[in-house]
Amino acid sequence: MSSPSLAQFALVDGNNFYVSCERVFRPALVGRPVIVLSNNDGCAIARSNEAKALGIKMGAPWFQIKHLEADANLVALSANFELYGDMSDRMMQVVGRFAPVQEIYSIDESFLDFEGIRDDLVTLGKRLRAEVLAATGIPTCVGFGPTKTLAKLANHIGKTAERKPGLYPADLAQVCNLGAEGKQGTARLGQLFRATEVGEVWGVGPRISAQLNAAGVATVADLIKLDLATIRKRFSVVLERTVMELRGTRCIAFDDEPAAKQQIMCSRSFGTPVLQLDELVEAVTVFASRAAEKLRGQGSATGAVSVFIRTSPFRKQDRQYSQSVTVPLRRPTGDTHAIVSSAVRGLEAIYRDGYRYAKAGVMLLDLQPKDLAQGELDLVGGSGPDGTSHDEGRDRSRLMSAIDRVNQRYGRGSLTVASAGTEAVAKSWTMRQDRRTQRYTTSWDEMPIARA
Numbered sequence: 249m250s251s252p253s254l255a256q257f258a259l260v261d262g263n264n265f266y267v268s269c270e271r272v273f274r275p276a277l278v279g280r281p282v283i284v285l286s287n288n289d290g291c292a293i294a295r296s297n298e299a300k301a302l303g304i305k306m307g308a309p310w311f312q313i314k315h316l317e318a319d320a321n322l323v324a325l326s327a328n329f330e331l332y333g334d335m336s337d338r339m340m341q342v343v344g345r346f347a348p349v350q351e352i353y354s355i356d357e358s359f360l361d362f363e364g365i366r367d368d369l370v371t372l373g374k375r376l377r378a379e380v381l382a383a384t385g386i387p388t389c390v391g392f393g394p395t396k397t398l399a400k401l402a403n404h405i406g407k408t409a410e411r412k413p414g415l416y417p418a419d420l421a422q423v424c425n426l427g428a429e430g431k432q433g434t435a436r437l438g439q440l441f442r443a444t445e446v447g448e449v450w451g452v453g454p455r456i457s458a459q460l461n462a463a464g465v466a467t468v469a470d471l472i473k474l475d476l477a478t479i480r481k482r483f484s485v486v487l488e489r490t491v492m493e494l495r496g497t498r499c500i501a502f503d504d505e506p507a508a509k510q511q512i513m514c515s516r517s518f519g520t521p522v523l524q525l526d527e528l529v530e531a532v533t534v535f536a537s538r539a540a541e542k543l544r545g546q547g548s549a550t551g552a553v554s555v556f557i558r559t560s561p562f563r564k565q566d567r568q569y570s571q572s573v574t575v576p577l578r579r580p581t582g583d584t585h586a587i588v589s590s591a592v593r594g595l596e597a598i599y600r601d602g603y604r605y606a607k608a609g610v611m612l613l614d615l616q617p618k619d620l621a622q623g624e625l626d627l628v629g630g631s632g633p634d635g636t637s638h639d640e641g642r643d644r645s646r647l648m649s650a651i652d653r654v655n656q657r658y659g660r661g662s663l664t665v666a667s668a669g670t671e672a673v674a675k676s677w678t679m680r681q682d683r684r685t686q687r688y689t690t691s692w693d694e695m696p697i698a699r700a
């Protein structure tokens with residue numbers, strides 16, 4: 249692994265997050281098997297460790313496991329996305345105090361960049377866990393690594409070492425630093441890699457995982473031995489990038505991260521602080537539009553839109569403010585206008601004058617297959633999202649696909665909804681990217697050039 253001491257990311261992840269949120273307010277649920285069910289109580293979207301031990305799989309339909317209520321004392325709760333959105337915001341605030349750069353990746357995961365920080369990271373991770381637990385009641389695991397993929401993997405090892413003792417060394421439970429493992433020599437790191445299946449690696453989905461297994465590549469140790477050119481040819485540039493990250497070379501930028509499974513998040517730290525509501529409206533409009541585009545790209549609809557704004561805890565001279573709100577939608581939708589207007593309404597409700605805002609974000613919760621949402625629209629008889637007529641709804645969905653196609657072909661932001669402003673106006677809220685490495689593999693402009 250190349251110079252793991254130079255850069256360290258942490259991934260902080262809430263354990264069984266939705267269940268943990270529920271347990272904070274209903275301590276009697278601690279120790280019992282608990283699941284949270286998706287919209288309309290369709291299937292399990294979160295499971296306590298006890299529920300996992302009963303063999304309940306992620307996405308298990310409720311009717312198939314309902315008998316466990318009587319047989320195994322299982323508690324099933326309907327999802328409460330407003331609660332989860334609020335708990336997430338509290339957790340992210342505490343986590344964000346630990347490093348100057350925080351990237352919120354999903355409702356319960358954020359990356360911290362510890363570049364240049366020389367503290368003992370495991371001790372720091374333990375303190376972080378304790379502070380989040382004391383402030384919110386949410387248990388977390390913390391993984392450190394020189395790349396985001398390794399930090400993700402370290403987090404997985406920390407979580408698994410706690411939940412299923414035996415697979416990994418017990419001292420890695422809850423807080424695991426793969427950078428330190430690398431420094432101690434390769435023996436134990438190699439052992440960890442041999443104990444980890446390729447399917448556990450960030451961005452390696454079930455399909456690639458099956459292809460790798462068929463090719464005799466079962467573990468992370470097998471995967472990192474493969475030749476990069478071969479990986480690119482037989483699999484993809486994305487997998488090549490993943491393998492480079494596993495070997496310790498940073499190459500995943502924030503925008504190119506593999507998608508989170510259960511939420512869609514778009515957030516940014518602002519290059520310079522933002523004071524005015526109309527500038528925040530522009531930023532939130534862009535984030536919500538991008539989130540809606542990703543949503544449609546994966547064939548989903550959303551039932552709840554969450555928006556947050558906050559000042560920087562590192563600008564001690566500034567008055568501090570942080571707030572979030574989750575707006576439930578009347579009908580699940582993939583419509584940019586419906587999503588943007590909910591996000592902007594939420595923003596207007598939480599905005600306070602006189603603060604220097606450093607960060608804002610939009611998150612889509614309660615994702616469900618678009619067809620399901622569409623079926624529901626049919627049932628209510630011609631009334632689409634935002635009270636549009638059925639035909640109007642279908643036209644809107646065609647318009648959204650057209651916008652997505654144009655943006656894919658001509659670049660993001662070619663077509664947007666009106667409140668996003670225009671490119672001609674220099675936006676003070678755009679992200680500072682001076683510490684971003686080149687997008688070698690995903691941007692034509694930044695591809696490395698070989699000269700003969």
Ligand SMILES: [Mg+2]
Nearest residue numbers: 261262264356
């Ligand atoms: Mg989690």
